[in-house]
Amino acid sequence: MANKSGSPRLATAREGKPLDKKSARTRVRILDAAAQVLSAKGYAGMRLSDVAEVAELQAPAIYYYFPSRDDLIEEVMWVGLADMREFLVKALDKTPADATPMERILVAVETHLRHELDISDYTTAAIRNAGQLPDHIRDRHDAEEKKYGAVWRDLMKAADEAGQLREDLDPYLAQMLVMGTINWAAEWWQPSRATIDRVVANAQSFVENALSPRP
Amino acid sequence: MANKSGSPRLATAREGKPLDKKSARTRVRILDAAAQVLSAKGYAGMRLSDVAEVAELQAPAIYYYFPSRDDLIEEVMWVGLADMREFLVKALDKTPADATPMERILVAVETHLRHELDISDYTTAAIRNAGQLPDHIRDRHDAEEKKYGAVWRDLMKAADEAGQLREDLDPYLAQMLVMGTINWAAEWWQPSRATIDRVVANAQSFVENALSPRP
DNA sequence: CCTGGATTCTAATCGTGCTTCACATGTTCA
């Protein structure tokens, strides 16, 4: 399963084809399966036969949708990140115009966390394999990662300029520390240990206090 | 290279053999090389020929020191963690008896971070591959990880009982968030962006404020 | 110097997994 709710929702908008077209649904099934296997076995360990089994078809059928194994992997790695950014940007656009920079950061923490845990196969696949990809695949991933990081950089910059970032924190390092706090969640979170709501509330409190000047 | 300073220092004490015995040094060279390749290519992608090249010998020579590829990998995964725990426990033992729980947490943050960045190949190998190992290798790794987590759990518990942990934080979740903050550093840190000292100082400030009650 | 163990090498074996190919089945619409 690609996400905790069991419904595929990725890699569709970009295609411009309706989701109910059968071939589009099969394509998504393959992507979801690939995310799951990639997360569990890694770049080199992902076998097309495993993907095929999860997607409930035969391995060669994958070649009808993707030119090669590497293209499939590239798409998985890219889609999770791109989707995350779209989701985050939309959420930020919806915040009231008078929200403080810190309030916007907390919205970002919540949005990132909820989406991350929802599509955790894509997220853990990206986290674990980002450093293990061959160069030609890594390029598009790195570019997208940069764009995603830029959104956060702007959030931090705004907070800093508004005096909502403690003086002894370097904005760049603070951003990396926050990203660690929330990215790591995909590695340890299990529904049995805590609800997403609890995780979100704790993470927000954690980050807000980590960044804010002492009163 | 297995660590930023270029000198191997792992997997030696446990062997009971002197480091200057030539065969012991070769063994460490192979372990260091394996950590580097494992971190870069992943469990399934680590080729013995790559390890051999880094260690400057031929692939079959590895079999003189390790019974199989999996045994070599198991050792790499285990050693980084075990070494980290030993290092941390020693540092904690050296803290003055009157140190507060929060002071001890900050010592742990510093110790973990310095060691992690020093042996970063072992660390990133462990982070990226923990979820990708076959069961028989994962077992020993999980056991060691549990032991390491227990050290942190005790630190958190002490802080909680001393009233040094904010009321709205769940100690378990707080621990996971802190671990994310510091574990993630191995993924982004580069000497060119910030000195280790700077990273440590920022992380300590970040964590202390994230956890402490507002004055 | 020379011998026996320790260490390392070269060459061959063997399984595995991506990919291609030629064909089968399903689906749509005149």
Add this chain to the structure above:
DNA sequence: TGAACATGTGAAGCACGATTAGAATCCAGG
């Protein structure tokens, strides 16, 4: 219905990488 297109299959081809076997080399102690 049946022609054209869209999907999916089973059976090879082929390269690559772990492992083993057996021989070569190194080196300390006599």
